[in-house]
Amino acid sequence: MNSNNSDKKISSAVISRLPRYYRYLGDLLESDITRISSKELSAKMNITASQIRQDLNNFGGFGQQGYGYNVEYLYNEIKKILGLDRVYNLIVIGGGNIGQALVNYTNFERRGLVITAVFDINPRLIGMTIRGVKIYDIEKIEEFISNNKVDVAILTLPRSQACKVANQLASLGVKAIWNFSHVDLKLPEDVIVENVHLTDSLMTLLYKINEVETHETEEEYNEHNTNQ
Amino acid sequence: MNSNNSDKKISSAVISRLPRYYRYLGDLLESDITRISSKELSAKMNITASQIRQDLNNFGGFGQQGYGYNVEYLYNEIKKILGLDRVYNLIVIGGGNIGQALVNYTNFERRGLVITAVFDINPRLIGMTIRGVKIYDIEKIEEFISNNKVDVAILTLPRSQACKVANQLASLGVKAIWNFSHVDLKLPEDVIVENVHLTDSLMTLLYKINEVETHETEEEYNEHNTNQ
DNA sequence: TAGATTGTTAATCGATTAACAATC
DNA sequence: TAGATTGTTAATCGATTAACAATC
Numbered sequence: 001m002n003s004n005n006s007d008k009k010i011s012s013a014v015i016s017r018l019p020r021y022y023r024y025l026g027d028l029l030e031s032d033i034t035r036i037s038s039k040e041l042s043a044k045m046n047i048t049a050s051q052i053r054q055d056l057n058n059f060g061g062f063g064q065q066g067y068g069y070n071v072e073y074l075y076n077e078i079k080k081i082l083g084l085d086r087v088y089n090l091i092v093i094g095g096g097n098i099g100q101a102l103v104n105y106t107n108f109e110r111r112g113l114v115i116t117a118v119f120d121i122n123p124r125l126i127g128m129t130i131r132g133v134k135i136y137d138i139e140k141i142e143e144f145i146s147n148n149k150v151d152v153a154i155l156t157l158p159r160s161q162a163c164k165v166a167n168q169l170a171s172l173g174v175k176a177i178w179n180f181s182h183v184d185l186k187l188p189e190d191v192i193v194e195n196v197h198l199t200d201s202l203m204t205l206l207y208k209i210n211e212v213e214t215h216e217t218e219e220e221y222n223e224h225n226t227n228q
Numbered sequence: 229m230n231s232n233n234s235d236k237k238i239s240s241a242v243i244s245r246l247p248r249y250y251r252y253l254g255d256l257l258e259s260d261i262t263r264i265s266s267k268e269l270s271a272k273m274n275i276t277a278s279q280i281r282q283d284l285n286n287f288g289g290f291g292q293q294g295y296g297y298n299v300e301y302l303y304n305e306i307k308k309i310l311g312l313d314r315v316y317n318l319i320v321i322g323g324g325n326i327g328q329a330l331v332n333y334t335n336f337e338r339r340g341l342v343i344t345a346v347f348d349i350n351p352r353l354i355g356m357t358i359r360g361v362k363i364y365d366i367e368k369i370e371e372f373i374s375n376n377k378v379d380v381a382i383l384t385l386p387r388s389q390a391c392k393v394a395n396q397l398a399s400l401g402v403k404a405i406w407n408f409s410h411v412d413l414k415l416p417e418d419v420i421v422e423n424v425h426l427t428d429s430l431m432t433l434l435y436k437i438n439e440v441e442t443h444e445t446e447e448e449y450n451e452h453n454t455n456q
Numbered sequence: 457t458a459g460a461t462t463g464t465t466a467a468t469c470g471a472t473t474a475a476c477a478a479t480c
Numbered sequence: 481t482a483g484a485t486t487g488t489t490a491a492t493c494g495a496t497t498a499a500c501a502a503t504c
Contacts, residue, residue, distance in 0.1 A: 010439075011470080011471070012432075013470090013471065013472090014471090015432050015435055015436075016428075016432055018431070018432070018435065019425070019427065019428035019431040019432065020412075020425075020428065022431070023410070023428075037484080037485060037486085038485075038486075039484095039485080045412075046412075047472095048472075048473060048474090049473095049485095050472075050473050050474065050475090051471090051472060051473075053485095053486070053487065053488085054471090054472075054473085054487090054488090056487095057486090057487060057488075061486080061487060063485075063486050063487080064479090064480060064485080064486070065478070065479045065480045065484075065485050065486040065487080066479070066480040066483070066484045066485050066486075067480065067484080067485070067486085068484085068485065068486080069486090081435065082431050082434055082435050083434040083435055083437060083438035084431070084434065088434065088437075096329075096332075097325070097328060097329030097330075097332045097333070098326075098329045100325060100329070101324075101325030101326045101328070101329045102325075102426075104324075104325045105325070107427065108427075108430075111427075113430070151437065152430075152433065152434075152437070175437065175440070176433055176436070176437050178429070178430055178433055182251070184248075184273075184274075190440070192433060192436045192437060192440065194429055194430070194432060194433035194436070196424070196426065196429055197247070197248075198330075198424065199247065199335065199336075199339075200244075200247035200248065200251075201406070201422055201424055202336075202341070202380075202406055202422070203246070203247040203250070203310050203312070204240075204243050204244055204246070204247065204422060205380065205404055205406055205420060205422035206310055206311040206312065206316065206380075207243055207246065207309065207310050207311055208243075208404070208420045208422070209311060209316075209379065209380070209403065209404050209420060210311035211238075212403070212418070212420065239494080239495070241494090241495065241496090242495090265460080265461060265462085266461075266462075267460095267461080275496095276496075276497060276498090277461095277497095278496075278497050278498065278499090279495090279496060279497075281461095281462070281463065281464085282463090282464090282495090282496075282497090284463095285462090285463060285464075289462080289463060291461075291462050291463080292461080292462070292503090292504060293460075293461050293462040293463080293502070293503045293504045294459070294460045294461050294462075294503070294504040295460080295461070295462080295504065296460085296461065296462080297462090459504105460503100460504085461502105461503090461504085462501105462502085462503080462504085463500105463501095463502080463503100464499100464500090464501090464502095465498105465499085465500085465501095466497105466498085466499075466500100467496105467497080467498070467499090468495100468496080468497070468498080469494105469495085469496070469497080470493105470494090470495080470496085471492100471493085471494080471495090472491105472492080472493070472494085473490105473491080473492070473493080474489105474490085474491070474492080475488100475489085475490075475491090476487105476488090476489085476490100477486105477487095477488090477489095478485105478486085478487080478488095479484100479485090479486080479487100480483105480484085480485085480486085
């Protein structure tokens with residue numbers, strides 16, 4: 001389904017840059033810019049032109065010598081590569097704050113990412129509706145999955161429940177999990193897991209804050225010494 | 229402030245693994261496990277023992293030959309490295325769903341990450357309170373920052389407003405931004421930005437879904453051919 | 457002491473960057 | 481045609497893994 005017809009595995013470094021290319025190309029498209037060279041794009045995105053060309057050429061030759069890339073064409077090609085040319089059904093497991101935030105995020109739908117149901121254990125939530133999406137008792141999940149196609153399960157449960165439910169999802173045939181729980185899920189190899197570990201992300205920010213402070217201190221110290 | 233007293237810059241690959249080490253060590257601590265070797269930890273975390281030792285030795289020699297690592301000691305050392313041995317004041321810019329979800333996430337406070345205020349433009353939200361945290365008019369942000377120490381600003385605004393507000397934050401002296409907005413902020417070098425691009429994360433998951441489907445198709449095809 | 461396991465150097469692997477012939 | 485810019489190969493850089501002497 002992806003445009004790469006060769007067999008070589010694309011590195012995850014490359015894949016992680018694709019959405020960013022897609023975003024920048026979308027912006028260019030909105031600004032009615034029809035063509036762009038790797039050099040121009042490189043200046044905008046703050047990566048090397050070489051990397052852009054290397055990345056794109058993993059999937060095919062989308063450009064033209066002496067011209068560059070046609071923005072709309074490249075945008076649509078990356079769209080296809082990312083699999084954004086079809087509709088996905090998503091379910092949210094965990095109707096807490098993050099779960100609700102995701103259901104309320106209307107941009108997903110515009111991209112063909114449709115949240116079809118939310119599941120929770122909390123009786124106060126069950127039966128409620130968020131933006132027209134019903135919250136079901138988590139007990140009903142087996143029934144739901146057997147009657148509805150589910151492409152992605154979004155897991156926003158607390159640590160304690162996440163593993164068990166993830167295993168259940170895997171056994172029910174769910175093949176992709178977007179995991180917001182603060183655990184590393186251990187699942188069969190054919191289940192794809194993409195983690196969003198918010199706390200980890202914040203911690204790396206804190207690390208960098210202190211790193212900067214250390215350097216500043218060192219600089220001040222050096223300055224101090226030099227000036228004497 | 230970090231424990232690395234040498235000058236060599238720690239690579240971001242290493243830094244991004246630190247929270248994971250911290251998490252696993254915390255789990256071990258809770259299970260009353262007092263010592264662990266890089267080999268044992270490697271099996272648990274699914275990375276090489278060599279990498280663990282290399283990573284840790286960027287910050288110092290925390291282990292002991294023939295023994296391994298003392299779990300509690302290493303846990304606390306990583307805690308210090310990550311800067312989790314002090315309190316941080318955070319503000320949330322954007323009182324929407326994600327902003328509210330973050331305020332409601334009680335685990336932050338347990339780690340010394342205190343959200344002191346939320347800012348929004350929506351008059352319906354201004355004046356409200358989430359878990360005791362007040363939502364202010366975003367107009368009040370200058371006043372707030374000059375009267376209160378702000379270590380991190382969490383930016384959860386829509387794309388359109390994010391850049392402008394980020395610049396304002398930078399000019400008001402905020403030195404770290406945890407950015408949930410779907411834009412790459414262009415800020416002075418001394419402002420640290422950590423991005424959480426949720427849509428990008430989901431897109432890489434979608435890519436992998438289709439990648440698998442492609443491979444499966446190829447396998448089926450090969451099987452088909454072989455069987456004939 | 458013998459066994460275990462670190463810290464660290466060396467080897468390998470992979471990803472990024474540079475260079476340039478091909479070609480629009 | 482001349483200039484621009486790609487696609488791609490080669491060179492470099494950095495990160496991961498392997499190996500092993502040091503030592504608890």
